[in-house]
Amino acid sequence: MSLYFTKEHEWIRVEGDTATVGISDHAQEQLGDIVFVEVPDAGRRVAKGQEAAVVESVKAASDVYSPVSGEVVEGNEAIADDPALVNSDPEGQGWFFKLKLDNPGELDGLMDESAYREWVKTL
Amino acid sequence: MSREVHNGPTDETQARGTRYSGDPQGGTGAAPQLDKLPLDGWHRAHGGRMVPFAGYEMPVQYEGIIAEHLWTRENAGLFDVSHMGQLFIHGRGADAALERLMPGDFRSAADMKPKYSLLLEEDGGIVDDLMATRRGEDFYVVVNGATKHGDIEYMRRRLPEDVVIDHMKEQALLALQGPRAAEVIETIIPSVSELSFMQAAPFNWQGHNLWISRSGYTGEDGFEISVPASAAAALADAITAHELAKPIGLGARDSLRLEAGLPLYGHDLDTRTTPVMAGLTFAINKRRRAEGGFPGSMRILAELENGPVEKRIGFEIDGRQPVREGALVLDGEGSEVGKVTSGGFSPSLQRPIAMGYVAAHLSEPGTALKLEQRGKLFDARVVRMPFVPHRYYRKGASA
Numbered sequence: 030m031s032l033y034f035t036k037e038h039e040w041i042r043v044e045g046d047t048a049t050v051g052i053s054d055h056a057q058e059q060l061g062d063i064v065f066v067e068v069p070d071a072g073r074r075v076a077k078g079q080e081a082a083v084v085e086s087v088k089a090a091s092d093v094y095s096p097v098s099g100e101v102v103e104g105n106e107a108i109a110d111d112p113a114l115v116n117s118d119p120e121g122q123g124w125f126f127k128l129k130l131d132n133p134g135e136l137d138g139l140m141d142e143s144a145y146r147e148w149v150k151t152l
Numbered sequence: 153m154s155r156e157v158h159n160g161p162t163d164e165t166q167a168r169g170t171r172y173s174g175d176p177q178g179g180t181g182a183a184p185q186l187d188k189l190p191l192d193g194w195h196r197a198h199g200g201r202m203v204p205f206a207g208y209e210m211p212v213q214y215e216g217i218i219a220e221h222l223w224t225r226e227n228a229g230l231f232d233v234s235h236m237g238q239l240f241i242h243g244r245g246a247d248a249a250l251e252r253l254m255p256g257d258f259r260s261a262a263d264m265k266p267k268y269s270l271l272l273e274e275d276g277g278i279v280d281d282l283m284a285t286r287r288g289e290d291f292y293v294v295v296n297g298a299t300k301h302g303d304i305e306y307m308r309r310r311l312p313e314d315v316v317i318d319h320m321k322e323q324a325l326l327a328l329q330g331p332r333a334a335e336v337i338e339t340i341i342p343s344v345s346e347l348s349f350m351q352a353a354p355f356n357w358q359g360h361n362l363w364i365s366r367s368g369y370t371g372e373d374g375f376e377i378s379v380p381a382s383a384a385a386a387l388a389d390a391i392t393a394h395e396l397a398k399p400i401g402l403g404a405r406d407s408l409r410l411e412a413g414l415p416l417y418g419h420d421l422d423t424r425t426t427p428v429m430a431g432l433t434f435a436i437n438k439r440r441r442a443e444g445g446f447p448g449s450m451r452i453l454a455e456l457e458n459g460p461v462e463k464r465i466g467f468e469i470d471g472r473q474p475v476r477e478g479a480l481v482l483d484g485e486g487s488e489v490g491k492v493t494s495g496g497f498s499p500s501l502q503r504p505i506a507m508g509y510v511a512a513h514l515s516e517p518g519t520a521l522k523l524e525q526r527g528k529l530f531d532a533r534v535v536r537m538p539f540v541p542h543r544y545y546r547k548g549a550s551a
Binding site: 037038039052056062064065067083084085090091092094112 | 153212213216217218219403407472473474476496497499526
């Protein structure tokens with residue numbers, strides 16, 4: 030299993046050819062109280078950089094872009110029902126969607142966890 | 153992840169209808185010079201997250217907007233509203249002079265009773281909304297922060313020479329709001345809780361002169377306290393030392409006023425709206441309606457007589473997704489019939505609420521409409537405001 034992060038504050042946990050995507054603790058902290066989440070349905074194809082989910086806090090609405098291409102295997106209904114889960118456990122139970130990777134090569138160049146945490150400190 | 157739209161009055165540019173840049177720091181482009189509030193250091197020491205608003209760095213939240221919102225509805229929240237313009241307008245005939253700028257009844261305004269009024273353009277459009285309190289021959293006026301410099305210019309240009317405006321820049325303004333506000337303030341400044349709602353008086357605290365009115369912008373009981381800037385931090389400390397009082401940021405100030413159905417200038421009110429469109433006709437009394445003589449009176453009196461073309465209304469929205477400022481209002485045929493001017497998630501009701509303007513024939517409560525935001529349609533119904541009942545303090549009324 031490997032964990033990657035993007036400069037758009039998404040994380041990608043890869044197990045075999047399946048990637049789980051969510052937003053980082055820093056992202057939920059910046060958004061504040063999250064009140065609405067829309068996740069993609071299973072079967073939907075998303076391209077790298079395409080919007081795949083919506084997250085809204087009291088203050089702001091954001092699109093979550095898919096950091097990799099693939100077919101959605103599952104959207105996390107738990108966060109659609111209880112959006113505050115993204116605040117309380119962003120990098121665990123607050124995941125957004127799982128997809129089957131088209132091209133694992135798209136992961137090249139993403140930050141690993143320690144690089145991301147160091148980079149966030151500079152923001 | 154990208155931040156697309158921004159909600160609420162947390163960035164000065166929003167007051168002019170420009171899109172939020174997506175960067176809470178205000179972006180890299182020509183950042184405006186921001187002033188510091190007298191309580192700037194106090195906010196930072198209390199964990200306030202500072203954002204640009206109305207030309208100042210202001211706290212948008214401390215522990216979180218929803219927690220702060222609910223705290224204010226249950227206990228007492230302390231808001232720093234020192235960005236607002238505090239003006240002292242004096243000189244012979246100040247009351248009659250103010251009546252030439254605004255539709256309020258200033259000549260028979262009772263002493264120490266704050267009155268809501270509006271500065272108007274010649275065509276009846278709203279320049280700003282404000283509170284004015286008679287103090288003898290003079291008036292203490294509080295205007296919005298983002299508009300204060302324009303308001304002062306507007307008034308100086310139109311007031312007679314012997315009516316003078318002092319901008320009280322050395323005063324901070326704190327608001328303590330919530331059902332326990334009276335209990336909190338009583339422990340610090342005894343006898344303040346004897347004020348009834350919409351009544352004001354001078355007080356003294358540790359040698360500092362305060363001007364306190366029982367009023368606010370949350371729909372709750374509460375107080376607005378004008379305090380010398382040099383004593384503001386000490387007073388904020390004294391208030392928040394009480395276990396029922398916590399500092400509250402701009403984010404909750406916006407969600408509280410939205411639930412209370414109170415309009416925000418630059419969003420729900422602007423020069424394209426009139427007091428009648430905005431449903432603020434309570435600010436024009438019988439005498440002023442009969443006599444006119446305020447800017448835009450021809451149009452405003454005609455709208456009072458025949459009804460306005462559009463009206464400000466509230467929306468209840470199906471689902472959980474917030475519908476925000478700028479969303480379009482559509483009728484059954486899909487034609488644009490209005491616009492959302494404020495919207496968001498209501499922490500008290502746990503669902504999205506919004507206010508906006510629609511064509512008058514569609515403004516009846518219960519009317520079903522659609523809202524369109526980023527290509528998505530939402531089912532909505534017109535509802536009466538406030539969304540959350542006001543709980544103002546009335547003397548002699550049982551709680």
